[in-house]
Amino acid sequence: MTHNQIVVLAGGVGAARFLQGVVQVAPPEEVTVISNVGDDEEIYGVHVSPDIDIVTYTLAGVVDEAKGFGLDGDTFAVVDGLVRFGADAWFRLGDRDFATCLYRTLQLRAGRPLSAVTAEVARAFGLSLRLLPVTDQRLATMVRTPAGPLAFQDYFVRRRTEDEVLGVEFAGADEARPAPGVLEAIARADAILIAPSNPFVSIGPILAVPGVREAIAAAKAPVVTVSPIVGGEAIKGPAAKMFRSLGGEASAAGVAAHYRGLVGTLVIDELDANQAGAVAAAGVRPVVADTIMRGPREKANLARVALEAAGLSAREWAAGEGGALEPARHEP
Secondary structure: OOOOOEEEEEOHHHHHHHHHHHHHHOOHHHEEEEEOOOOOEEEOOEEEOHHHHHHHHHHHOOEOOOOOOOEOOOOOHHHHHHHHOOOOOOOOOOHHHHHHHHHHHHHHHOOOOHHHHHHHHHHHOOOOOEEEEOEOOOOEEEEEEOOEEEEHHHHHHHOOOOOOOOEEEEEOHHHOOEOOOHHHHHHHOOEEEEOOOOHHHHHHHHHHOOOHHHHHHHOOOOEEEEOOEEOOEEOOOOHHHHHHHOOOOOOHHHHHHHOOOOOOEEEEEHHHHHHHHHHHHOOOEEEEEOOOOOOHHHHHHHHHHHHHHOOOOOOHHHOOOOOOOOOOEEOO
16 A cells, blocks of 8 residues: 655644544545644743644544634633633633643753654644644744734734734744754655645744745645635635735635745635636646535545645545545646
């Protein structure tokens, strides 16, 4: 049996759900996830890695599906206890989620790198894929707004993405280095997939780490991404608003233009099939498919479409319940 190496650039809920599909149609042992860490923040004295934990909890089957993050059935005694003392508990970190973050914090303070701790946490939750932070160094996504620069969690959680985004910067990017294994995984990959994540604040921090974008551009593997914009809007999160406020077009064509020169194929939703020509005009091959990840079958089908667009055959027998997977439409 052929063993492929699949690299997925990931950040946020959309990436976690996409990965649920990937591990249905490809052996998890063949998958390396390179995660955004620009959202990482110290909250209540512990190091929170939201995007790493979303992927971990989702693939372990313990995520709070209603929220898309955190642990299912978690309690909030610690945060509620802090409120008693007048703390501004705007970040609702559950008790068992707090335990994950506390363990991470203690290990980091003992001098272990984030990549080693992440691998240990992933194993503890039963994951067999490889989960890598893009860097072991501190990388902070800063959002420029009319109210001034905001740390990402302030913008995203405390202020609920209500501020207009004038720009996005990545503090620490110039000094950051790819975590061990990141560049090697990209160089060895048979397929590089960019999950349907926010291009600015989920994928942007990954590409800002020196050497990562260059490694992807130089890789032998096809690079395929899934549009996070469907019908002019984001399925979840502020990506569409960011496209508009930063001078781009909130559309599949806008996504193609954003990734021009890096991505060879863009999977766009059937709702945006009429934009296939504009995507192609941006130098990116369009593939039309159902990109709405409603359930396991749809997630598996989208992953299969992305892998086949990269020239790999998905393992359709692993697609779960729901019958045969849907074919994609390849546009010229």
